[in-house]
Amino acid sequence: MTSDKQVLNSSLDKVMLINNLCKSFGDRHILINFNLELIRGESVVVLGKSGSGKSVLIKCVIGLLRPDKGSIKIFGKNIPDLNHDELDQVRAKIGFLFQSNALYDSMTVRENLEFPLRRHWIEVSQEEVDKMVEDALEDVGLRHTIDMMPVELSGGMRKRVALARTLILKPEIILYDEPTTGLDTITSKEIIELMIEIQEKYNTSSLIISHDMNCVRMASDRVVMLMDGRCYANDTYENLIKSEDPKIKMFFE
């Protein structure tokens, strides 16, 4: 977690700006005029109940889903307007940690980490690739798993390897989709600490989707509460916990 001072200093540098985002599936309105901004070096947690549209939001941000209306500007570029190549260029600056980790089962840990590198940076040499893979695994403390298959790793290790894969391209923004889901309390805490450590080391901005209150408390500079498709509250964890609003209190009880 970055200090308040750091966030204040870089307050003008908005890396992500979401305006009036709407997304529906048939008659189900998932996101209704949703707004959010993310400042360089900041960590924002989007908090909401299961099925509230958090994952839809993050998939719209990375361009996996196309919003019905509204804009998602990342580094000044509106994601829904970009063509495939332009979108790939923006995606190269964004890391995405999937809820299910999404490690490729048929590839070793090394190949999993090499995959995005080879795809985005075609001209990079094998020596450089090896060094980057080893460094990324070193960052998550799993250098020894380099030649293992994902199936041989525990849940927490898989999450760390997935995090290493998001780090390999040195992203400026990291999107976390429920990073602690399915993990025990101790492993969850380790993953959250690792996320904070990575953010401080690389000065990345983080957009974290979660309903884990430990994650919200430890990793957030700011919390955005998503309720019925809209942004219900947008404040720090410390302020929200003092709120008397019953809908907000419900999350902190």
Place this chain on the structure above:
Amino acid sequence: MSLRSDFTAFLNGNGELFSFSLRFFRHGLNPPFEFAEFIKQCYVIGYKSLPLIGLTAFIMGIVLTMQLRPSMADYGVESQLPAIVAIAVVREVGPVITALIFAGKIGSSIGAELGSMKVTEQIDAMEVSGTNPFKYLVVTRVLACTLMLPVLVMLGDAISLYGAYLGVNIHTNTSFNLFWTQVFDNLVFGDVLPAFIKSFFFGFAVGIIGCYKGYNSSRGTEGVGLSANSAVVVSSVMIFIIDLLAVQVTNIFDY
């Protein structure tokens, strides 16, 4: 009412499969091409299927010969056994049985693999990593199936005829040279070519249906099982439909 909705769902499914096939041609013809993945898939789909195809073809050759022999002996044409078996294997039994086994092994494995990748977000992860997952996963597998099945059919036919040679020799003493002379004297170009051509269509059907079922998998792990299962069932039915059409076309050209 249920019958009507089932029929509508059937037509919708066919429409989606057709649209998926068009997407294959659109992506497959436009560079960049995923050569490394294509070669890997050729190895997995072609080479790794050879032992199973070879074994079943060998057994099929023996069994077909032994089943035909009594009837042919009754008509006094037992000496024509190698010729009849060769024509049956090359024109029909070889391509269809090989394609059905191929559908069981490869169609189900593609359906399950892509289905599991879909439900565990691996396909999304691929897209985020700057890769066109359709090109990387679907185009390579469908092309590998289309090109490898004809090769497997040819090899399977040859192995089957070796089985037939063994089958003939269980009851009679036929020399190796005599057997193969009878086989090649009675096989004509018109027996081999239509069978070879239809194998490409069989391969394409197995590949595209396996990929379609896997790529559109839903409902978690249950959906993965359903994708694998329906990939085999639909591609097996499709093999017979293509075979029926192929024989009509072959007859038009008088082969």
